[in-house]
Amino acid sequence: MQFCCHGAWRAGTGCLRGGPALGLGREKAMKRYAFALALVLVSGWLAAAHGGVDAGWQPLMDRLAADGLDRAFVERVFAGAGVDYEPSIMARKVDAMVRKQFEPRPAPTKKTLEASNYRQFLTPASIEAGVRYIRENRAAFDRAQREFGPPPELICAFLMVETKLGTYLGDQDALSVLASLARASGLGQIAPYMKTLRGDAERSAYADWAAKDRSEWGFRELAALLRYAKAKGQGPGTIPGSIYGAIGICQFMPSNALRFGVDGDNDGVLDLFTPTDAIVSVASYLRGHGWVPGMTSEQRDKVVYAYNHSELYVLAVTTVAERLKARLGG
Incomplete structure (x- = not known):
């Protein structure tokens, strides 16, 4: 899910569900x-x-x-x-x-990642599912890379972490x-x-x-x-979303859907709930946030951070992408 900048705040300027918290009287x-x-x-x-x-x-x-x-x-x-x-x-x-x-919190490490919920995306079965998804949607991934630059393994990593390749689109209205x-x-x-x-x-x-x-x-x-x-x-x-309103296989906030969404299958409708539109739209978003060929890993991480302002998220996405690339023989 994309997060907007929370803005600047200084003290004095004036400027997850269920029952009561533990310890509440x-x-x-x-x-x-x-x-x-x-x-x-x-x-x-x-x-x-x-x-x-x-x-x-x-x-x-x-x-x-x-x-x-x-x-x-x-x-x-x-x-x-x-x-x-x-x-x-x-x-x-x-x-x-x-x-x-x-x-x-301190900066996350590989150990932190392995202990987090993101570890589900690092299993051999998950990586194999990602590889199959890339192969099944090869034309869309090729177009995304050709027009916007990001490689298939990185785009796929986002879709895996965001919605398990479209199999979980959120349970909120x-x-x-x-x-x-x-x-x-x-x-x-x-x-x-x-x-x-x-x-x-x-x-x-x-x-x-x-x-x-x-x-x-x-x-x-x-x-x-x-x-x-x-x-x-x-x-x-009728549009399902995340706990904060992100939508589609790529979990775009609606403003990003309007700004970076691409009608990848050329059917005249931008539908982020279809693989082709979601795949090409992720690539569009990444280029719009600074993706360029030959960038360093630090520069890449800044682009990934724009998608979700979490260092652990960045580590998860980039690690999944690396494993997908290795499995694809890249």
């Missing part, structure tokens, strides 16, 4: 569930009072229309797709940002995820769901900034998703 747990229940009840009441659309969506719908999307289209989407508001999505996102800001991120515009809406604040003022200030920043990001991605779906002729509410 009974009273706090009850308050948390009471708060969540209240949100559900209020949302249900508002939806009933406004013809099936939660009135809490109205400011967001107005922004989408002001951004150039057809208002009637936006209203149909929110009325008919069953868009659910879930503040815990933003809480999970901000928790991850707080951990990265205040609890930095991308529309509801991105709409929830866009709507949750501050700490007040997500604090009951967060696990990293620890009553710390600096963490809370950062979390509030992060929520506002990611809300703006979520809005941009939501608008892009609606445009992508409309161009594809697909209902936005």
